[in-house]
Ligand SMILES: Nc1ncnc2c1ncn2[C@@H]1O[C@H](COP(=O)(O)OP(=O)(O)OP(=O)(O)O)[C@@H](O)[C@H]1O
């Protein structure tokens with residue numbers, strides 16, 4: 001599943017933000033827009049949108065897309081392939097607008113899964129039809145509600161053996177690094193300086209890093225003991241070795 005060579009997993013969290021045109025050497029990705037405001041400052045939205053193979057709004061994410069470009073020509077440009085969820089948040093006028101422009105709106109009333117998960121299930125379904133495997137970039141993953149933010153992180157763990165999921169928020173990209181060795185290519189023009197290694201969802205991790213201002217060397221990290229936040233990138237290549245899954249989160253200058 002991972003891009004790996006000799007047991008090292010290679011990552012670039014900003015590859016989505018810097019792509020020019022279709023990049024056939026990279027796996028295709030599905031863009032899932034969650035129910036959080038799409039920043040007007042976020043000038044990478046167009047790049048993310050243009051290069052996504054599949055564009056899906058999670059329920060109220062449809063309202064966010066609509067409102068972000070309301071009153072502009074761009075509203076007509078950004079029509080998702082699907083809006084999916086229990087549809088308790090999607091406005092009727094927004095639903096009608098996107099249906100009239102060709103989007104498919106799917107209601108799934110299940111109250112044991114979030115709208116984000118319902119969208120991931122849709123990606124799985126589309127893959128069964130096309131046999132194309134997607135990475136997932138989720139937009140609007142942190143902000144406002146802590147339960148929702150934790151739920152979004154939970155899916156990184158739930159799907160860690162299935163596919164790569166990148167959680168993008170206004171000022172951060174967050175990924176899950178599974179146990180093992182990771183080489184993270186950082187583009188310091190748009191990434192950093194702040195970053196963090198968060199041992200969430202596990203008892204503790206033993207971590208060794210290079211490329212950071214405060215490197216860890218066989219350091220034990222756990223909540224209540226030590227977690228590495230407000231760390232800084234010092235190199236375009238960050239190496240992280242961990243014996244348990246951890247979150248890597250890095251600030252974006254976008
Ligand atoms: N404040 C938030 N922070 C992070 N993610 C969010 C937030 N609000 C919504 N989301 C994400 O957007 C998706 C769609 O949001 P929406 O509000 O439509 O969801 P929902 O599942 O109906 O939520 P709920 O019923 O808990 O209010 C959610 O599944 C979640 O992944």
Ligand SMILES: Cc1ncc(C[n+]2csc(CCO)c2C)c(N)n1
Pocket residue numbers: 086110111112113114115
């Ligand atoms: C143990 C447990 N906790 C919370 C919910 C509620 N819930 C989880 S996802 C979801 C859908 C949101 O659109 C709702 C209502 C549940 N079902 N089971």
